Amino acid sequence: MTPTETTTDHPPRAGAKEWIALAVLSLPAMLVMMDLTVLHLAVPHLSAELAPTSSQLLWITDIYGFLIAGFLITMGSLGDRIGRRRLLLAGAAAFGVASVLAAYATSAEMLIAARALMGIAGATLMPSTLSLIRNMFHDDRQRTTAISLWMMSFMVGGSVGPLVGGALLEVFWWGSVFLVGVPVMLLLLVVGPLLLPEYRDPRSGRLDLASALLLLAAVLPVIYGIKKLASDGFGWLLIASVVIGAVFAVLFVRRQRSLDDPLIDMELFRNRAFGATLGIMTAATFAMMGLNLFVMQYLQLVHGLSPFRAGLWVLPMTGAMMVGMVLVPVLVTRIRPGYLIAAGMAVSAAGIAVITQVGGSGGFDLLITGTCIMAVGFTPAAALGTDLVISAAPPERAGAASAVSETSNEFGGALGLAILGSVGTAVYRAAMDTDLPTQLAPEAAGVARDTLAGAVAVAGELPAGAGATLIQLARAAFTDGLQATAAVSAIIALAGAVLAAVLLRRVRAGEDVEPNSDDTAAGQVTPNVVAT
Template identity: 80%
Template sequence: MTFEARTETDHGPPLAGAKEWTALAVLSLPAMLVIMDLTVLHLAVPHLSADLAPSSSQLLWITDIYGFLIAGFLITMGSLGDRIGRRKLLLIGGAAFGVASVLSAYATSPEMLIGARALMGIAGATLMPSTLSLIRNMFLDDRQRTTAISLWMMSFMVGGSIGPLVGGALLEVFWWGSVFLVGVPVMVLLLVAGPFLLPEYRDPRAGRLDLFSAVLLLAAVLPVIYGIKKLASDGFGWLLVAAIAAGLVFAVMFVRRQRSLDDPLIDIELFRNRAFGVTLGVMTTATFAMMGLNLFVMQYLQLVHGLSPLRAGLWVLPMTGAMMIGMMAAPLLVRYVRPGYVISGGLLVSSAGIVLMTQIDGSSGFGVLITGTCVMAAGFTPQAALGTDLVIRAAPPEKAGAASAASETGNELGGALGLAILGSVGTAVYRSGMSDSVPSELPGDAAAAAGDTLAGATAVAATLPDAVGGPLLDAARAAFTDGLQATAVVSALAVLAGAVLAAVLLRRVGTDTGPSGDAPPSAVDPAAEVPVP
């Protein structure tokens, strides 16, 4: 990695200097924080429930509205940043996020907390596309930009990993609101350093933001995310079918409107570009598998092996280390191998780790699980870094904000689908395995709880004599492990499909060869790659 600046006349785009790399560090902090806040609240739920006494419906909105509004506003905020200036939107969003964090920390009622979390979600939607699109403009050299995006993606992964650890440590000492205050000094740093380190960039030819398109997009994304989450938590039902159907109708209306506008929120024609559309599909598939499996991994550590949430979080750290190795390897590999092949190879490595997880059993699967998750994570990270790079390279610089937001929206949808579909597969296998294992003498409610989830069986077994509760708990753990194995099989097949797509459809996307990272003309598919100006 070089920190020396170079003029544009020296054989290619200018290299980023120390200022740009320092700015990258500033941009990575809010990105890490946004992901942390998706998970850190879960540990605080028992504490805030005792303090604010929310109803079950209010508690659901407290935990979900943040992620809902991030997903719903990403593309709108990315497009808005292209119009008014990405640095300006980032600083406005950072200030709003800091204020909303304080409001959440000191909320005195469930309604106040829901409103503050909603504001955090809208503000969070400004941060992710703004940071990534600014990286697109600060790092014009292909190799440097790939490295910068890899480091930026690493901040996401670190945020997701340390969120439960930070939350658990704070809750050991402070009240539940402290988990929200972590973001305040980060946003203060962004507001102080941003004007000096970050360049401003906007599309000088952009028209007004089409508010009706923004409403249509929100009406398309939110019902689909809601329906998918309901499928994961409650199973199949007509309400979730109606929600998803309504979202799809609005999605069709949104696409039609974008085709008719001279200045759309997102250029639908970008999806015809292989480097954009295919890469988004591959990234969504990878997120689908990883998020769904992580749901079962954390439950396995806590409910099968009996680890506390904090100890379970500590055992996720080896996976974070594997991700970092994969992130550092991606920019080096792409110098010699085309991105499509690197992405495909990484997904093949991930599928090997997932296949290893099919060998987990209820008594001695701990080492297999940790090894499998590390291999899976190391293989997933190249597609995350290189895929994101390909997506924003495929869009013109003036549309980088909308393209960045599309990438993040794909990840949100992939994660929601993974939790819903893989969660349903695992739950179905668990229920089938427990159908003949629940003692007939249990009351109806207890029998239903034990047969429904491992958490329910654990709670019921604790109330029974050892002679009855022990076999029930053993059967429940075995059934849950069978469900984990089934989700691993489905995930491995999905990841293998993504590897084939990347190898076949992205094979002609060019690789960096020269000092500036320009690919030779023979290595570039004109229909699949847009050169960086």
């Protein structure tokens, strides 16, 4: 017998089975984040063994994230059609196999192919887990709590990834960092069928392959262009990539409007709780990801910490975010989501403002304090933003809505790394142009001017006094770049706070804003969904 969900005044509350299932769903989410961070530690080791070219090394590090971003929406929509549990388990199996292939790769080409498969498989995991949470937790407060706990798994994965990777590389070979995911996926494959319900839309049609290809052609060039901005600065290749992506995006949108069963229902973007929240989440990810890049470099290259110790000092920020995630479900019962997100973004801006006061090697305490305040302030946007996005979509479209949410985070992070990275780099180079010692050879001067790491390397080849002077100048220039980056991040966070206060002021927890409605909040009507 096939039960159906129906709209009731008192939605059923989740029991112990659903909360245990949530713990299971958090594992692959944590793993996806870990795999985004552990590779960077393994790059020197795999480079020594596989000897990739510079182009191959770029693809080894980037293709995983590229394909996750490119396939998220397609996989989310596919899960709505064939079953979210089915897609999750298939993706888990593929991710485990690809992880083994990556661990035992014997050539750069084999590693690139394995990382590509991991990216496609990873794109099935995030929307599947989040959309299953949407259908397992019908009570609004329980769902907000569940999403907050699910978001914690991302933070834990991002924080412990460098620590776990560093520990493994101390004992084992470079491929061991990829094997961390294998037992996790095996556990998911064993307990998933027992604990996780299946959901799919019985009225959905076939997946439109033309739409999937158009979406891929729209997303990948834009992500590639953003990456080129971060590495090479503004240029014709960036412009061409973005233009190509924009053209395919227009074609994709036009096709969605003409289909009876589109990959993405474009009408969702007319819903304020959906469209505005995506923009605010993008702004939050933009500010945080872009600034974190400079924070990690500051800890290692200015304050002189090893990568492992620098990773340990990220844990206070993770702890602050976890505290925030626990508080959000409680606070949202008393404060409207829009105001809570706005207040959080304002707190984050204050924390980032503290980072603008960091100066040289003596700013360690200010940096840690600022990052903790910033992190706890961003938690309402992360937890409530995700909740608002998936609640705004009907349950049968939860997979696609979840994927759109994750894609906005991917774009926000990529833009933050590229644009804020470019701002910080420009400030660093300008300061070095002014202060760089004239006695340096042109080639050495160019290396020192390019990055702080380059300046440290050049300083090691100079006499002790000259080397110390160069390092001092480079660290001061980098600190100027960190301060400028923090100032821009603070402005972005404040803009997000204003948008949340204005555009989401009428949205209440557990309610949606109907399309074309500015101020009216309406309860959600839940269509029938197959649940087995």
